Amino acid sequence: SGLVGSMTHCDGYCAAALGRSxxxxxxxxxxxxxxxxxxxxxxxxxxxxxxRRLDELAERRPDVHWQRxxxxxxxxxxxxxxxxxxxxxxxxxxxxxxxxxxxAPHSGGFRARLLVPGPVLDxxxxxxxxxxxxxxxxxxxxxxTVHHT
Numbered sequence: 001s002g003l004v005g006s007m008t009h010c011d012g013y014c015a016a017a018l019g020r021s022x023x024x025x026x027x028x029x030x031x032x033x034x035x036x037x038x039x040x041x042x043x044x045x046x047x048x049x050x051x052r053r054l055d056e057l058a059e060r061r062p063d064v065h066w067q068r069x070x071x072x073x074x075x076x077x078x079x080x081x082x083x084x085x086x087x088x089x090x091x092x093x094x095x096x097x098x099x100x101x102x103x104a105p106h107s108g109g110f111r112a113r114l115l116v117p118g119p120v121l122d123x124x125x126x127x128x129x130x131x132x133x134x135x136x137x138x139x140x141x142x143x144x145t146v147h148h149t
Contacts (some may be wrong), residue, residue, distance in 0.1 A: 006079045013139055025121055026146040028070040028079030028131075034140050035069040045071055045091040053097060063099065064135050070096055072142040077112040077129050078145040084119040084126075098133065107134040108144070122149040 005018040019030045029085045039078040042051070050070060057066045073096050081089045101108045110131050120124035131144035 004083065006076075007074075008141075010139075015141075017143065019145070023148070024145055025148050026080045026083045026144075028076040028081070028144040029142065030075035030079065031139055031141045032068050032075075033070045034135055034138050035068060036063050036065055037071055043072060047092055047095055050096060057098060057100070059143075061105070061136055064113065065140065066098065068129070068143055069135070069140045069142070070098060073110045073112065073133060073141050074133060075096065076131055076142040076144045080129055080146050081119070083111070084121065089116070096128075106136050107132065112144075119144065124149055 003018050004021050004024055004027055005016060007039060008014065008024055008029050008031045010031050010033055010057045011050050013031050014036040015031060017027050019027055022123050047055070049089050054070060074091050074094060075085060077094050077096070093116045096110055096112045098110045099108045110133055112129045112131070114127055129144050131141065131142055133142045
């Protein structure tokens with residue numbers, strides 16, 4: 001009672017994040033191996049504009065497996081979404097745009113624009129979730145925190 005949280009695991013890694021519900025409405029985290037996403041998965045979890053942006057990122061920065069990072073970001077979004085709505089969010093119901101930071105080449109932010117009506121939180125209708133990502137030690141990690149207004 002009084003806490004929000006999320007957990008994740010993949011080969012060789014596990015993590016949990018907790019926050020006080022008075023401070024944070026929801027949180028979602030995910031970790032994935034920094035490896036290629038299986039080819040058959042990409043069309044099921046991405047939108048055409050996302051695939052175009054992923055190609056641009058891969059051309060500029062081939063040192064990160066961007067397709068797998070986008071998958072992780074969508075997992076974090078879902079983990080933050082579900083406690084607020086109690087509803088499924090399909091991979092194609094959020095358009096994720098990943099940002100890079102020239103000063104921190106192995107981390108950055110992302111925004112997931114909701115393509116379905118978002119939850120109402122503290123009297124405001126959410127239209128997007130913002131998150132952060134990092135790559136290192138063979139892992140890709142993402143996190144979303146939904147703050148109260």
